[in-house]
Amino acid sequence: MKLSYRTPASLRPDSETRDSRRFSGLDGLRGIAVSVVLVFHFFPQVLPGGFVGVDVFFVISGFLITGLLVDEYARSRRISLRRFWSRRVRRLVPPLVPLVLLCCTVAWMLGGDVLVGLGWQVLGAVTFGYNWVSIAGSASYFSATSPELFRNLWSLAVEEQFYLVWPFALLAVLLIRSARIRLAVVCTFGLLSLLWMGFLFHPGSDPTRVYYGSDTHSFGLFAGAALALLLRHPNGLGAPTRNANAGAARTGPAGFTRFASRLASPARLRPWLGLAALLGIGAAAAWLPAAGPLAYRGGLAAISLLSCVVIWAAVRGARFGRWLDTPVLRWIGERSYGIYLWHWPLFVLAGVAWPxxxxxxxxxxxxxxxxxxxxxxxxxEQPVRRRGLRGGIRSLSGFATESWSRLAVVGVAAMVGLILVGGTTAAVVVAPAETSAQARITSGRHMLEAAQADRKREDAERKSDPTAAPAPVAPGDLISAVGDSVMLASAPELEDRFPGILIDAAVSRGMRAAPDILAAQAAAGTLRPVVVVGLGTNGPITTDELLAIEAAIGPDRKLVLVTAFADRDWTAGVNEALVGFAAHHRLVGIAGWHDAIAPHTDVLAGDNIHPGPTGGRIYADCIASALDWLAPQHPLHGRDPYRLGQDPVVLRPVS
Structure with a gap:
């Protein structure tokens, strides 16, 4: 986010003039960061780690805000919280209001899944608490089942909460006379946030809590703050003194001053160190996994440190700063806040309008x-920042020279505002309780709970009456199925096609969970002769995971692997791994869900992943086809579970 204020003299690069108001290179770095985020959201397969652009913004914000506050304290030995927060409101709120009103109104006109939870989203947006509202509502940053209109506002909430607390903490830090201790305290704040993120992160689970939390994701802001304290000459932060030498003595040991001086000295190496750090950020944007442990146990912290190196090289070295501040990058960087605000809601609305x-x-x-x-x-933004809210409004109507024309402009603006407020209110009022995908998942979960209750009741009745006739054998009694939310949404149709099938399906489950689930069923004696696994939707898979599944079910059971269909960058790799594994293992077949549903996406829920009733029947047909394909090649002794008395859709394993 761009902040304009007079640069402290000790932070200016040598080539900067005394009236400069802008740090060299930071607008260009903003332009790079917001571009990386846009590519990540629009084309995740190109930059699967592009979410790191937000962490670059955090470091820039921490650096600029701390420099602003330190500069004010050095001049007046005080920090005006009223003036500081007023500047933040002028900077952040004006573009946010039309964003919320216009996008909510368009969402109301489109209707459907995009309205789900909109009231809570608006509450999070206007209170700058979107991250905690989402956490409380168990929303997922990494889920495609719910098209959250304002999901990108989580990072704005983290920054605003930092702005609310940091002036108080910084004022206490600045009272410490030793510059080295001041720096150590700020670094400790960042380290605690980093360690807390690593502690709360659990591999295999949804990392939204640690990604959204202002307690777990503030280390980038503290890294930028520490850099601002490190680069600023410590003399200006101590008590007033009569000369520079006395100031240095009272502020901290001379060693810290020499260290800060040495940090700025390698002029020839500076651009190359900055470039190397920038390339490191680019490599992370290309390869860092969004949901893996590497990101949350050191990866994002490394991005913050690399960002500090880039900023240091830019503000201390005029050449590298000029490299970053190319006209295009600088133009994008100056408008990066608005670009970041608007890109995600427009992306979501476009996806609803054109699925x-x-x-x-x-x-x-x-x-x-x-x-x-x-x-x-x-x-x-610019008129409000320069002239305030009233002055900005007057400037907007300044082109109207006559009083009647100005009145007309005000009238039209008021009418548009009332329409947008009405549309936003209507959107919140008519919002459904859950998305179409969530409704299907809920229906499947209720069906499984009812089936489980029926089985327990029948078992209890047979135990209470030993003379009772045995339960009739159903075709599905020989099948155990383990899956994710796609299988859960298809559960009613699976039960209809394979009566008695035993389904264990859960939301956000990945392939790595299957071996333990199947081993537990085998140990309990409930694992059946045919095992169906549909777990490719939520992440990449490995051959070792498939081998572990095969070992868990034993050598005599048949295995059906369901291919995945989702607009995810790992889907193609998942399906290749499944087909390749089946080709080299005799008792393994493929249910070609991907190829079967691809021409019929109109029968999927609004997220284009989870099946509706017709899609659920196609899902069941795929499994029936795989069983039919396995039957003549690998028959079971005795009863044949594959011939179910129906003519399944002819589907062969995907090639």
Whole structure:
């Protein structure tokens, strides 16, 4: 986020003039960061780690805000909280209001899943508490089942909560006379946040809590704050003194001053160190997994440190700063706040309006986001920042020279505002309780709970009456199925097609969970002769995981692997691994869900992943086809579970 204030003299690069108001290179770095985030959201397969762009913003914000506060304290030995928070409100709120009103109104006009939870999202947006509202509502940053309209506002909430608390903490830190201890205290704050993230993160679970939390994800802000304290000459932070030498003595040991001086000295190496750090950030954007332990146990902290190196090289070295501040990157960086605000809601709304949107629509949405952000920057953000709210409003109507024309402008603006407020209110009022995908998942969960209750009741009745006739044998009695939310949404149709099937399915489950589940069933004696596994939706898989599944079920059971269908960057790799594994193992077949549903996405729920009733029947048909394909090649002794008395859809394993 761009903040304009007079740069403290001790932080200016040598080539900077005394009236400069902008740190060299930071606008360009903002431009890079927001571009990386846009690519991550629009084309995740290109930059699967592009979420690191937000952490670059955190470091920039911590650096600039701390420098602003330190500069004020060095001048007046006080920090005006009222003036500080007023500047933050002027900077952040004006573009946020039209974003919320306009996008909510459009969502109301479109209807459907995009309205789910909209009231809580608006509450999180206007209170700058979106991250905690999402955590309380068990929302997932990494889920595609719910198209959250304002999901990107979580990072704005983290920054605003930091702005609310940090001035008080910094004031206490600045009372410490030793510059070295001041720096150590701020670094300790960041280290505690980092360690807390690593402690709360559990591999295999959804990491949204540790990613959204302002307690777990503030280390980047503290890293930027520490850099600001390190680069600023410590003389200006101590008590007033008569000369520089006395100030240095009272502020901290001379060794710290020499260290800060040495940090700025390698002028020739600075650009190359900055470039190397920038390349490191780019490598992370290309390869760092979003849900893996590497990101939350050191990866994001490394991004923060690399960002500090880039900022240091830019503000201390004019050449590297000029490299970053190319005209295009600087232009994007100055408007990065608006681009970040608008790109995600527009992306979500476009996905609702055009469910089968391709690359062309995504590029168009990105262009519209940039144009809207540019207009907001020119006619809303800049006037309000320079003249305040009232002055900004007057400047917007300044082109109207006559009083009647100004009145007309005000009238039209008021009418548009009332329409948008009405549309937003209507959107919140008519919002459904859950998405179509969630409704299907809930239906499947209720069916499984009812089936489990029926089995327990029948077992209890047979135990109480030993003379009772045995329960009739159903075709599905020989099948155990373990799956994710796609299987859970298809549970009613699976039960209808294979009466008596034993289904264990859960939301957000990955392949790594299957071996333990199947081993537990085998140990309990409940694992059946045929095992169906549908766990490719939520992440990449490995051959070792498939081998572990095969070992868990034993050598005599048949295994059916269901291919995955989802707009995820790992889907193709998952399906290749499944097909390749089946080709080299005699008792393994493939249920081709991906190829069967691809021409019929209209029968999926709004997230384009989970099946509706018709899609659930296609899912069951795929499994029936795989069983039919396995039957003549690998018959069981005695009863044949594959011939179910129906003619399944002819589907062969995907090739």
């Amino acid at each position: 089968a949107a391709g690359v062309e629509v995504h590029l168009l949405v990105a262009a519209v986001a940039v144009l809207v952000a540019a207009a907001s920057y020119r006619w809303l």
